[in-house]
Amino acid sequence: MPALTADGVSAGYGRTTIISDINLTAERGNVTTIIGPNGAGKSTFAKTLVGILRPSKGRITVGDVDITRMPGHLIPRNGLVYVPQNDNVFKRLTVRENLEVGGFASRANPETRMAEILAIFTDLEKATDKKAGFLSGGQQNLLAIARALMVDPSVILLDEPTAGLSPAYTDVVWNQIARISQLNTAVVVVEQNVERALKHSDFVHIFVAGTNHVHGPAAEIADLDLASIFLGRSGAH
């Protein structure tokens, strides 16, 4: 059973539909990336998955739990955690407090879980008493990912986790994403950088004008004429 299933999801703001009939599945242990031009509906879809926006049509399930109309704050308890694009840490709380806030949504012992997470994110362990606002942009993104893992999710949804980072730190974040997927977690990433998305992902979905235009294994997607697809043409060879 897929960790996350979106079946025919449509959503928007008010009467304006932004995304239409989106289908997507994410498996544990895989990195599934959503790419597409600006305005394609990637972030709208992410917000719909986590209950910030209500879908007008379709069904969203995490494992076998239907979360389609579930209040947003209950969704993490069912295994789906969202890491927003910017301002994704509690800047006036320390690193430790940031992790603890995530830990109390988990059924696991927060202290044990935190030790596990800090063993993975070794940079953060050195800065547990530092206010999150004093971390660099890349470290803040890693903290946001680490904090999401405190919930012990089956699916982690990252909205442009490398936005604004230098190329060197972008690789650091992507390497972490790959390792998170190895923890038997399904990772869904919304990304602008096509090259890196194809390099690090198992499956890729290309959104164009609010639809899931093309999707498939990253290796196959890499063979397509992506420039044409991004411009709204079919792009298939």
Added chain:
Amino acid sequence: MSNIWYYVFTLVFFLFDYFILAMGLNIQYGETGILNFAYIGFVAVGSYVTGALALPSSVGTGQHYILGLGLPFPVNLILGGLASCGLAVVVALISLRRLRTDYLAMVLISLSLVLYDICNNFVPLFNGADGLYNVPEPFAGVLKLTTNSFIPFFAAVTGVIAALLWWVMSRITRSPQGRTFRAIRDDEVVAAALGKDVFRNQLKSMLIGSFYAGVGGGLIIQFSGSFNPTAWLPGETFVVFAVLIVGGVGNNVGMLVGSLVVETLLIHLPAFLPAIPGHPGLIEYFDSVLIGILLMAMLWFRPQGIVPERVRRALSLGAPANLVAGRGEAPGSAPGRPVPVEIATADAQGEK
């Protein structure tokens, strides 16, 4: 008791009382980020209800008010605090669920004005513009307190209540609940994404803060024996905000320091200074000017306040020796062994 001691104990009372009020606003604004510009309305509700519960039936008193149950202190004080909580529930259900930051602040300012007009003009409620007076002094009969001995006695009682409420507030702010409040203050969306019910937690914060507001207001009417609309003009909310900003938002010790500087030294002390010859009452009007200057100076030179919010120190956490990463095994790793991951040290390149 000489005049000087009367002044001193009055200042001590207001120090403790505004400490309580500031703690209440701090949990709402400093800890949870709710910009409650109607805070003085919650203080007034607590004050009126406490007073009206302490007073006997209004028949034959020359006043018009509801309740009039003649309840003893501190039962009336607690109920006054709970009355403010009742108002908080109504306000939260109407505005907190849908409005954020500046829009919420505008609604709350409006609420403060509406409350003021109702209390000022609807005489049967709390005696209109005259307000409540002749409120019995707590324990004065039992302890045979005179007017002179009541002031230091009640200043001490207020100090004890302030200490108790400080202890409770410290427990709250240090608890996981306090951390959740601060997380919501920093970012509501991220907090919700981690499973926090933002509205429910904001409501809790409103209730706690409103109880403190109600108790602080109740102590004022018990101390002075009277309370009327001139005591809680909507602008008074900003005096409590000044206590927070000067003392240090998000720090309970800062509330005490802010209360000392703003409420005691700037507002009440000038009222006891000798008048300027030829300009009686002029000194008292300087308090608003001084508060304004102080606020601007603090926001410019020391926005974190005199006592800034503390960084909660944590003990170093070591990973368990038998650590297993997550629920699955990383490819290439032996079962039961940790999965070490090297992260490049963040440098300037990593900055956004």
